[in-house]
Amino acid sequence: MRTWLVTRFDDVRALLADPRFSSEGGTWGNPEFKEAGLVSGAGSVLEQSVTVVDPPAHTRLRRLAMSAFTPRRIAQWQQSVERVVTSVLDQCEARGEFDVMDDYAGPVSSAVMGEILGLRIDRHKELVDALAQAFPSDASRMEQVPEGFTRICDYAAELVAQKRQNPADDLTTALVHAREDEDRLSEEELVAMVAAMILAGSDTIRAFVGNAVLALLDHPDQRLLLLDRPDLEAGALEELLRYEGALTTALFRVTTEEMEFAGTVLPAGAPVIAALLSANRDPRQFDGPDRLDLTRAGLRHVGFGHGLHNCLGAALARLEGQAAIPALFRRFPRLVAAIPRDEVRYIENWAMRRLVRLPVRAADAEAA
Ligand code: HEM
Numbered sequence: 001m002r003t004w005l006v007t008r009f010d011d012v013r014a015l016l017a018d019p020r021f022s023s024e025g026g027t028w029g030n031p032e033f034k035e036a037g038l039v040s041g042a043g044s045v046l047e048q049s050v051t052v053v054d055p056p057a058h059t060r061l062r063r064l065a066m067s068a069f070t071p072r073r074i075a076q077w078q079q080s081v082e083r084v085v086t087s088v089l090d091q092c093e094a095r096g097e098f099d100v101m102d103d104y105a106g107p108v109s110s111a112v113m114g115e116i117l118g119l120r121i122d123r124h125k126e127l128v129d130a131l132a133q134a135f136p137s138d139a140s141r142m143e144q145v146p147e148g149f150t151r152i153c154d155y156a157a158e159l160v161a162q163k164r165q166n167p168a169d170d171l172t173t174a175l176v177h178a179r180e181d182e183d184r185l186s187e188e189e190l191v192a193m194v195a196a197m198i199l200a201g202s203d204t205i206r207a208f209v210g211n212a213v214l215a216l217l218d219h220p221d222q223r224l225l226l227l228d229r230p231d232l233e234a235g236a237l238e239e240l241l242r243y244e245g246a247l248t249t250a251l252f253r254v255t256t257e258e259m260e261f262a263g264t265v266l267p268a269g270a271p272v273i274a275a276l277l278s279a280n281r282d283p284r285q286f287d288g289p290d291r292l293d294l295t296r297a298g299l300r301h302v303g304f305g306h307g308l309h310n311c312l313g314a315a316l317a318r319l320e321g322q323a324a325i326p327a328l329f330r331r332f333p334r335l336v337a338a339i340p341r342d343e344v345r346y347i348e349n350w351a352m353r354r355l356v357r358l359p360v361r362a363a364d365a366e367a368a
Pocket residue numbers: 016050051052062196197200201202204205208245246247249250251252276302303304305306308309310311312313314316317
C-alpha cells in the first residue's frame with residue numbers, strides 16, 4: 001500500500017497540527033487503505049475512541065475525559081505509583097536476577113493501570129494476557145490481535161457496569177460520572193474510553209521504562225548523573241522520551257483532500273505516518289541527536305505526539321516514568337545486563353518500540 005512517512009521534526013509537528021489530515025481513516029482513507037484492514041477499531045466500539053475521531057466529536061470526548069483528570073486524582077496516583085514500584089522492586093530483589101520487561105516494567109505498568117481504573121485484582125492476570133495478545137512480540141501471532149482487542153473491550157464493558165453499580169474513588173467511576181452541562185458519555189463511548197486507556201496506557205509505559213533502563217545501562221555516566229542529581233529527574237525523563245520513547249509512530253492520519261505538504265503532493269485519502277522517534281533525532285532540531293544527555297534544557301520533543309491528539313495520559317506517564325526509572329537504579333546501584341548487548345532484541349512492530357526482554361542482575365545481591 002502506498003504510504004507516506006514524515007520524518008523531520010518540524011514536518012511531524014506541522015502534520016499533527018494540520019486539520020487537513022484526519023484521524024478518521026474509516027471516513028477519509030482511500031479504498032486500498034480500508035481494504036487492507038488498517039482502519040483502527042473498525043467494527044468495534046473502538047471506532048468511537050478518542051484516538052480515531054476528528055473534531056467536533058473529538059473535542060467533546062476529550063473534554064469529558066479530561067474532566068476526570070483532576071489535580072486531586074493525579075496526586076492520588078503519585079501514591080499508588082510509588083507503592084506499586086516499591087512492592088515490585090521487593091519482588092525483583094528477592095529474585096536477584098530478573099527481566100526488566102516481564103518482572104519490572106510489565107508488572108508496574110499493569111498494576112498502576114489496574115489500580116487507577118479500579119480493576120478487580122482477580123481480573124488482573126487475564127488483562128495482562130489480553131494485552132500480550134493485543135501487542136504481540138512477534139509477527140507470527142498477528143492473527144490473535146483482534147481477539148486481544150475484543151477481550152480488552154469486554155473487560156472495559158464489565159468494569160463500566162461494575163462501577164455504575166458500585167461507584168468507587170477511581171478513574172472509571174469518574175468517567176461514568178463525567179459531565180459537561182447536560183452532556184455525558186454514552187455507554188459505548190464510555191467503554192471505548194476505558195478500553196482506550198487500557199490500550200494506550202499499559203504497554204506504552206512498559207516499553208518506555210524498558211527503553212529508558214537500556215539507555216541508562218548503555219550510558220553509565222548518565223546513570224550516575226541521574227542518581228547524583230535528583231534535580232535533573234524531570235528533565236531527564238523528557239530526554240529519555242526523546243532518545244527512545246515508546247511509540248515509533250503516531251496512529252495513521254489520512255489526507256482529506258489533495259494537497260501539497262513539505263514540498264510533496266499528496267493525493268486525497270492517502271495514509272500518512274508521523275515518525276515520532278525519527279523526528280526526535282532530527283539533527284536540525286537537536287544538537288548531537290544520537291547522544292543521550294540528561295542535562296539538555298528546555299527540551300521540546302514529540303514523544304507524546306503533538307496537536308489535538310497529543311497524549312491524554314502524559315501526566316500519568318511522566319509520573320510513572322519518574323517513579324519507576326530512577327528507583328530501579330537507586331535500589332540496585334550496580335545493576336548489569338545479564339545478556340550480551342548484541343542479543344538485545346525489539347519486538348516486530350513498526351509502531352511500538354519495545355524490547356522483547358532485558359534480563360539483568362542486581363550485581364549487589366550477588367556480591368553480598
Ligand atoms: C510513556 C508512555 C506513553 C507514551 C510514549 C504515549 C504516547 C502517546 C502518543 C504519541 C499519542 C498520540 C498518538 C497520535 O497522535 O496518533 C498518545 C495519545 C494518547 N495517549 Fe498516550 N502515551 C503514553 C502513556 C499513556 C497513558 C499512561 C495513558 C492513559 C492514561 C495514555 C492515553 C492516551 C490516549 C487516550 C491518547 C489519545 C488522545 C487523543 O486522541 O486525543 N497514554 N500517547
